[in-house]
Amino acid sequence: MDTILSIRNIVKVYPNGVVANKGISFDIEKNTIHALVGENGAGKTTLMKILFGIEKPQEGKIIYKGKEVHFKSPLDAIHNGIGMVHQHLMLAPDLTVAENLTLGIEPRKWKVFLDTKKAVDIAKRVSEEFGMEVPLEKRVRDLPIGIRQRVEILKALLRNAELLILDEPTAVLTPQETEVLFKTLFDLKKHGKTIIFISHKLKEVKAIADRVTVIRDGKVIATEDAGSLTEHEIAELMVGREIRFERIPPSPKVGAPLLKVKNIRYRNKENVEVLKGVSFEVRSGEILGVAGVEGNGQTELVEILTGLRKADEGSIVINGEEVIGKTPREIREKGVSHIPEDRMKNGVAENAKIKENLIVDRYYKNPFSKGMFVDWKFITKYSAKLMKDFNVLATSPDALVSSLSGGNIQKVVVARELSMNPSVIIADQPVRGIDVGSEELVHRLLNEARDKGSAIFLVSADLDEVLELSSRIIVIYNGEIVARFDDVEGLTGKDLGPYMLGVKREA
């Protein structure tokens, strides 16, 4: 096999002094799927940005197809046949798929005008060549995330990418979409492409990668054939200590219902009935898990529970009080915390400091404010402690959230939400983009909250997570609860699948 890319001794120091890559070296063979794994903040995205010409390393060499290269910009990398699908997608929402695909290399009519027909033709040609169907003339805004990602991959292929970098492509996909993506990646490999694949889900790494490189704290720990390592071994290489995956014991005592939801109905703007009379209760000391394929009303339900959206009908009683019609702040004051599914949209203010994000819901209370003034000294100390407890990797509480790695941003959100002593926790994809070590931590913290008497409502696209954490499980399909499992002992994904897909329902 030929080596397509050799990374030699790459060192990257960010202007704020963070050393994200501490001398990274490994080789990537042509026509393989090479997985890159490591904890949050290990330096994976940084390394990929260097390969793609976005960041410049202080030291080290990149040898691509036998020649040393120095990319000054993404354009350089693109010209050399490298494509990248970023952790946060890069598409213009109001442009059509064909327009997004040909942006920057637009075909022209008479030199000055766009040749829209030709753009569609070109786009169609690549999409057919690689067997990836996309609605070329639809606006990106109207497409589900799985399709958008396909557009991103096509964008790279259209520019003749031979080496494709995918930074956590599956973090936002449903299991079904992930399967489709994997089929695509296998096809691309057949076409002779080389793929670098980053993921925190080791099961996925095992499923598609030929080789794995593990990095920890900016250094390469191992590069091995994927087949020669077990998930567990990879996880331990990543974290550098032993980790235990064990089923969480059921809660010691289950108390009174803290969250009572009755007959919630909701129609969206397109007048589609998204929730058709949903009712359930979550009691103190238990975790109620929601299983379901994404897009069956979970998002809307969570937003209604937290006051971000108004239900058309129904009642929500929290701690014995009706909260329909109350504002998100009023609902929070009742002790409801919310880990939102999209951290960038509803979780953090990117351009604010970590400490500002951590106290944004409580700054007006004692001891964060004394009289009219905010006590920043106290807040800094408080934030530093939270960051330690929740394993947030950053230079200081004053660092901007935008300078954190994806998983560490998620941890900031989790830290804020779990530190408010919530009586009800609405957790929507709480470990999205978090590495296995921190996943264990967040799960443990959710459990501790449960044992202290919180009622937890857990939504996750990851069925294993739902099965592992929940005391009880409900399955949602097409806006209705189609099954309820009060006993989760021995339950597996196979038992839930038919309900999630709507082929079976409880009478």
Added chain:
Amino acid sequence: MNPLLKSIFSANFVFATLRVTTPILFPAIGVAITSLSGSVNIALEGIMLVSAFTGVVVSAFTGSLWLALIFGILAGVGMAALLGYFHLNLKADIIIAAIALNMFASGITVFLTYIFAHDKGTTSSLKSLVFPSVKIPIIDKIPVIGRMFSGLNILTYVALISVIVFYYLIYKTPLGLRIRAVGQNPDAAESVGVDVKKVKMYSLLLSGFFGALGGLYLSMGYVSWFSRDMTAGRGFIAIAAASIGGNLPLGTFFGSLLFGIVNTLAIFLATLKVPSELIQMIPYVTTVLVLAVYAIQKSVRSGGEE
């Protein structure tokens, strides 16, 4: 019929509305283009002032309408380039840079008016040329229609054509596509090698171009002199007009037309025995009302989401 109503429902009213709309439509197109590229350009007020002044002075001293046109446009585009330089190269906040340019424009034009015309208020002592009115061949002969749409200043027709140019520019050219892409997601544009800074600069220069035409029309079509702060807030009303129209070509046109109608109404109402201060308030009050209604409607439509 009441004489006032009669005059409002007359051919004259349409004719006047088109005249009044012109100096709003030009800058509104400019604002819309920059907004599509993701920047807010509030410097149209200053751009128009500088162009209006330059046109008058150049035409008075050279006697050439063409030179006046060219220098007027250069002045406006130059102002926009300055704004782009402050914002894109020196990384200044675009709003603050624009405010500075507006104040600069207001001051320098008064100063130079004094130098050239020895008057701090107007250049009426200079003999400025004006852009000609044109009769549209066939339309001119049609009874009522002719009086509405023919015989307007050439720049008014240019303004109407500019709406179409704007449409083609934005939807049918690579630059337009890039402008929209940059406005919607600059990182996306950057990631495929589009030079975001350059695209933003181009859109600012285009806004300077259209703003300049608006300014030239004011001083060399609407009237035939320059007077201090003669833009009277049109550069700001243009922002409202463009945003009501969603920064889209037809929308921007109708937004501008709306303000044109209101302003014309104010002029027609001036014949009534109502304090003129009240009447002069109408366009501004309308702006506030329209923007309020627009904002409320928008938040209702999005159903309280986001």
